[in-house]
Amino acid sequence: MDNKTIINMRDIVMSFSGNRVLDGVHFTLREGEVHSLMGANGAGKSTLIKILNGIHHPVSGSIEIDGVPVRIREPKDAERHGLAFVHQELNVCRDMTVAENMYIGNWARDAMGLYDRRKTAQNAAHLLEMMGIDLDPYVTVRNLRTAEKQIIEILKTLTRNARVIILDEPTSSLNEKEKENFFDIIAKLKHQGVSIIFISHFLEDVMQLSDRVTVLKDGLNNGIFTRGSFAKEDLVTAMMGRSVENTVYRPLDLTEGGPLALELQHLSVERKFSDVDMRIQVGDIVGVCGLLGAGKTEIARAIFGMESITSGKIILFGEEISQPRPDRMLAKRVTLLTEERKLEGFVPLLSIRENTTLSILKHFRRRVTINLDAQRKRAEELAASMHIKMADIEQPVGSLSGGNQQKVVIAKCLASLPRLFLLDEPTRGVDVLAKLEIYKILRKAAEEGTTVVIFSSELEELLANCSKIIILKKGRAVGMVDSNQVTKNELMAMIG
Amino acid sequence: MQSIYRMRRRLADDAMRLAIVAAFFIFMPIASPYFLNMKNMMNILQNISLQGITAIGMTMVIITGGIDISVGGVMAFCVWVSASLMKSGMPWGFAILICLGIAAVCGSVNAFSIGVMKIPPMIATLAMMNMTRGLQTVISRGTTLTGLPDSFQFIGQGMVFGVIPLPAIIIVVLYLLASWFMKRTVMGRNIYAVGGNPEAARVAGIKNRRVLFFTYIACSMFATIAGIIFISRTNSAPATLGTNLEMRAIMAAVIGGTSVTFGGKGKIFGTFLGVVIVGLITNGLDLMGVSAYYQQFIQGVLVLTVVMLEAIRSNHAARKH
Numbered sequence: 001m002d003n004k005t006i007i008n009m010r011d012i013v014m015s016f017s018g019n020r021v022l023d024g025v026h027f028t029l030r031e032g033e034v035h036s037l038m039g040a041n042g043a044g045k046s047t048l049i050k051i052l053n054g055i056h057h058p059v060s061g062s063i064e065i066d067g068v069p070v071r072i073r074e075p076k077d078a079e080r081h082g083l084a085f086v087h088q089e090l091n092v093c094r095d096m097t098v099a100e101n102m103y104i105g106n107w108a109r110d111a112m113g114l115y116d117r118r119k120t121a122q123n124a125a126h127l128l129e130m131m132g133i134d135l136d137p138y139v140t141v142r143n144l145r146t147a148e149k150q151i152i153e154i155l156k157t158l159t160r161n162a163r164v165i166i167l168d169e170p171t172s173s174l175n176e177k178e179k180e181n182f183f184d185i186i187a188k189l190k191h192q193g194v195s196i197i198f199i200s201h202f203l204e205d206v207m208q209l210s211d212r213v214t215v216l217k218d219g220l221n222n223g224i225f226t227r228g229s230f231a232k233e234d235l236v237t238a239m240m241g242r243s244v245e246n247t248v249y250r251p252l253d254l255t256e257g258g259p260l261a262l263e264l265q266h267l268s269v270e271r272k273f274s275d276v277d278m279r280i281q282v283g284d285i286v287g288v289c290g291l292l293g294a295g296k297t298e299i300a301r302a303i304f305g306m307e308s309i310t311s312g313k314i315i316l317f318g319e320e321i322s323q324p325r326p327d328r329m330l331a332k333r334v335t336l337l338t339e340e341r342k343l344e345g346f347v348p349l350l351s352i353r354e355n356t357t358l359s360i361l362k363h364f365r366r367r368v369t370i371n372l373d374a375q376r377k378r379a380e381e382l383a384a385s386m387h388i389k390m391a392d393i394e395q396p397v398g399s400l401s402g403g404n405q406q407k408v409v410i411a412k413c414l415a416s417l418p419r420l421f422l423l424d425e426p427t428r429g430v431d432v433l434a435k436l437e438i439y440k441i442l443r444k445a446a447e448e449g450t451t452v453v454i455f456s457s458e459l460e461e462l463l464a465n466c467s468k469i470i471i472l473k474k475g476r477a478v479g480m481v482d483s484n485q486v487t488k489n490e491l492m493a494m495i496g
Numbered sequence: 497m498q499s500i501y502r503m504r505r506r507l508a509d510d511a512m513r514l515a516i517v518a519a520f521f522i523f524m525p526i527a528s529p530y531f532l533n534m535k536n537m538m539n540i541l542q543n544i545s546l547q548g549i550t551a552i553g554m555t556m557v558i559i560t561g562g563i564d565i566s567v568g569g570v571m572a573f574c575v576w577v578s579a580s581l582m583k584s585g586m587p588w589g590f591a592i593l594i595c596l597g598i599a600a601v602c603g604s605v606n607a608f609s610i611g612v613m614k615i616p617p618m619i620a621t622l623a624m625m626n627m628t629r630g631l632q633t634v635i636s637r638g639t640t641l642t643g644l645p646d647s648f649q650f651i652g653q654g655m656v657f658g659v660i661p662l663p664a665i666i667i668v669v670l671y672l673l674a675s676w677f678m679k680r681t682v683m684g685r686n687i688y689a690v691g692g693n694p695e696a697a698r699v700a701g702i703k704n705r706r707v708l709f710f711t712y713i714a715c716s717m718f719a720t721i722a723g724i725i726f727i728s729r730t731n732s733a734p735a736t737l738g739t740n741l742e743m744r745a746i747m748a749a750v751i752g753g754t755s756v757t758f759g760g761k762g763k764i765f766g767t768f769l770g771v772v773i774v775g776l777i778t779n780g781l782d783l784m785g786v787s788a789y790y791q792q793f794i795q796g797v798l799v800l801t802v803v804m805l806e807a808i809r810s811n812h813a814a815r816k817h
Contacts, residue, residue: 304699306698306699326698326699326700326701327701327702327703329701330700330701331701338695338699340695343693343695343696344693344696344698344699345696346693346696347688347689347692347693347696347697347760348692348693348760349688349692349760349761350688350689350692350760354685354688354689358689358696358697358700358702359700359701359702361685361686362682365682368681369676369680369681370680370681370682370685372680416701
C-alpha cells in the first residue's frame with residue numbers, strides 16, 4: 001500500500017448554528033483504492049462529503065489534493081480537481097439517450113461545430129464495451145431500470161476524466177445480480193487507477209468492496225480498518241459505540257386457521273401483476289419478497305388504493321372492499337408506509353409535530369380550530385416511542401437525517417392505530433441501529449394486535465422478522481414458506 | 497421561554513420585509529411631511545385593498561403549488577354582472593350573492609381542470625382568464641358603468657369613527673381571519689401538506705381534490721370581494737376592471753416570501769407585508785411627485801430588488817442549514 005495519497009482531509013471542524021457536527025475529522029484517499037465511509041445516521045458522513053464537494057465550508061481544517069493545499073468553494077472547484085459525485089437521487093435526463101446522458105455537456109461535434117449524434121454514440125459504445133456493459137447507446141434513458149441509470153451516472157463521471165468517484169448509497173436499489181455487475185464495474189475502475197469513496201449502510205457490500213473503511217461516530221473518527229484485519233462486528237461496534245447483538249427473532253407461532261386480516265383473491269392490476277392470492281392472519285408478521293419488477297410495491301399500493309384494480313377481490317377483516325382509496329382505507333385503519341420516503345412519505349417543510357399527526361389531524365379538531373396542545377402532546381409521545389433524534393418537536397422533517405425521517409413516517413402510520421400495517425421497503429437507507437429499532441417497533445405493534453405485512457427485497461430482514469414469507473415472481477405469487485424452515489440461499493433461489 | 501424563541505424565529509422569517517417597512521417609516525417623513533399624516537396612512541390601506549384582498553386567495557393557491565392567473569378576468573366578469581344587476585334595480589345584497597356564486601363556479605372549473613383533469617394550473621387558469629375576459633367584454637361592450645346605489649357605495653366609501661375608511665378595516669380583518677385559518681384549522685394545514693408534498697398528503701388520507709376545490713374557489717371569491725369593494729369605492733365599473741390584477745397579487749405574494757417554485761411555503765402575514773411594501777412604494781413615488789410615466793418602471797426595479805434581497809437571504813439561510 002505505498003500508492004500515493006490523492007486526498008488528505010485534516011482536522012476538519014464543522015458546525016451548524018453552534019452545533020458541532022464534525023470535530024476534527026481526518027480522511028485520506030490513496031490512488032486506486034476503494035475507501036468506505038460508514039457511520040450511523042447523523043454521524044457526519046454526508047457533511048464531510050458535502051465539504052469535499054464545496055457545498056459546505058469547514059470552520060477549520062485543511063484539504064490537500066496531490067499534496068497541494070486547496071480550497072473547495074463550490075462544486076465546480078471539486079470537479080476541476082477531478083472529483084465526481086454520484087448521488088442517491090440520480091440526475092439523468094430521462095428523455096435523452098444513453099450516449100447523450102453519458103457525454104452530457106461535452107457531446108462530440110462535427111466539422112461544422114454542430115452536435116454529432118453518431119460520433120457521440122460511437123464514443124459511448126466504446127466506453128460501454130470497455131466496461132463490459134451491455135447497453136444500447138441510442139436507447140432513451142426513461143425506459144431503463146434504476147440499476148442501469150446508475151451505471152450511466154458512473155460512466156458519466158468517467159467521460160469527465162474523474163480520478164475520484166464518490167458513490168453515495170449506490171447499492172441500495174440493486175438486486176443481487178445487479179450488485180454483482182456493479183462490483184465488476186468498480187473492480188474495473190480500480191484497475192484503471194480511479195479511486196472511490198463508497199458510502200453505504202450495507203455491511204456486506206462494504207466488506208466485499210473496501211480496501212479501507214473509515215468509521216465516523218458523533219462527528220469524530222472512530223476507527224480506520226484495513227482489508228482483512230477486521231470483522232463485520234468491529235464495524236458495527238465502531239459505528240454504534242457498543243456491540244449490537246444480531247437479534248434473530250424467533251418468528252411468531254400462530255396456528256393455521258385463525259381469523260384472517262387480509263385476503264386477496266385473484267387480484268390483478270393490468271401490466272403490473274395478475275391473479276395474486278394471499279391469506280394473512282390477524283396479528284401475524286408476514287413478509288413478501290421478490291425481485292425488482294415482481295410486483296411487491298404494486299400489490300402494496302393496490303391494497304391501499306393507489307393503483308386501479310382490474311379484477312379480483314380484497315377482503316379486509318371479512319369485509320369486501322370494492323374500491324379502495326387511501327382515505328377510505330385509513331378510515332378502516334389500514335396504513336401504508338410507501339417505498340419512496342422523500343416522494344410520498346412526509347412533507348419536508350412541515351414540523352415533526354405536523355407530519356406525525358398528518359393523517360389524524362381531524363382528531364384534534366376543537367370546534368373549528370386544531371387543538372395545538374393535544375396535537376403537540378400526541379406528537380411528543382410518538383416521537384419518544386420511536387426514539388426520534390430531534391432538537392425540538394417543531395423542527396422541519398426535511399432537516400432530519402434519513403433514519404429519523406423514516407421513523408417520523410412510521411410514527412405517522414402508527415398514529416392512526418392501524419389494524420393492518422403495510423410496509424414497503426421499511427429500512428432502505430437506514431442505519432443498523434435504526435433498523436433494529438424499527439423492527440422492535442413493528443414487533444411491539446404486532447404484539448398489540450396489528451397485522452404487519454412487510455414488502456422487502458432484503459431477505460435477511462424478512463427472515464428475521466416474519467413468520468411466513470410470500471414469494472412473488474413476475475407479478476404472480478408463486479408460494480409461501482415458513483421462515484423457520486428456509487435459508488437465505490434457498491429463498492434467493494426461489495425468487496430468482 | 498419557548499414561546500419567545502418561537503416568536504423570534506417567526507419574526508426572523510419576515511426580517512427583511514419588516515426592515516423595508518421600517519425604512520419607509522424612517523425615511524419617508526423626511527422626504528415628505530404628508531407621509532405620516534393619518535389621512536395618507538388610510539389612503540395607503542384603501543389603495544392596496546384591491547390587490548391586497550386578491551393576494552390572500554392567491555397566496556393560498558400558490559401554497560398548494562399552483563397559480564391562478566384568472567383572478568383579474570373572473571373578478572371583472574363577476575363584478576360587472578353584479579353592477580349591471582344593481583343598475584337594473586336588484587337589491588345590491590342579492591347582486592353580490594349572485595356574483596359570488598358565479599365566482600365560486602369559475603373557481604370550481606379551475607379546480608376541476610387542475611385537480612381532476614390534471615391540467616397544469618397556468619394553462620387551466622389561462623383558459624379561464626380568456627373565457628371570463630371575453631364574456632365581460634361581450635356584456636360591457638367596452639363601456640363604463642356608473643351610478644351605483646348610494647347605500648352600496650358605503651362599502652367602499654364609508655368611514656368608521658369618521659377617519660378610518662371601511663375598506664381599510666375590511667382588509668385588515670380579512671388578513672387576520674385568513675392568517676388564523678391557515679395556521680389553526682385542519683383545512684389550512686391540509687393546504688400546506690398538499691402543497692409541500694401532494695403524494696405524502698394522499699397517503700396520509702387527505703382528499704387532495706377537495707383541498708384544491710376549496711382553494712381555487714376561495715381564490716376566485718377573494719378577488720371578487722376585492723372587486724366589489726373597488727367598484728363601490730369608485731362608483732364605477734370600467735371595462736378595464738382588474739387588468740393586471742393577477743400579476744399584482746402574485747407579486748405581493750412573492751415579495752411576501754411565498755415560493756412559486758415549490759409549494760408548501762408561504763404565510764398570509766408575509767403577503768400582507770408584501771402588499772404593504774408595494775403600497776408604500778407607490779405612495780412614496782406619488783408623494784415625491786414622480787411622474788406616472790416613470791412609476792411603473794421604478795416599481796419594477798424596486799420589486800426586483802426586494803425579491804433579490806430575499807433570495808440572497810434565503811439562499812444564505814439554506815446553506816447554513
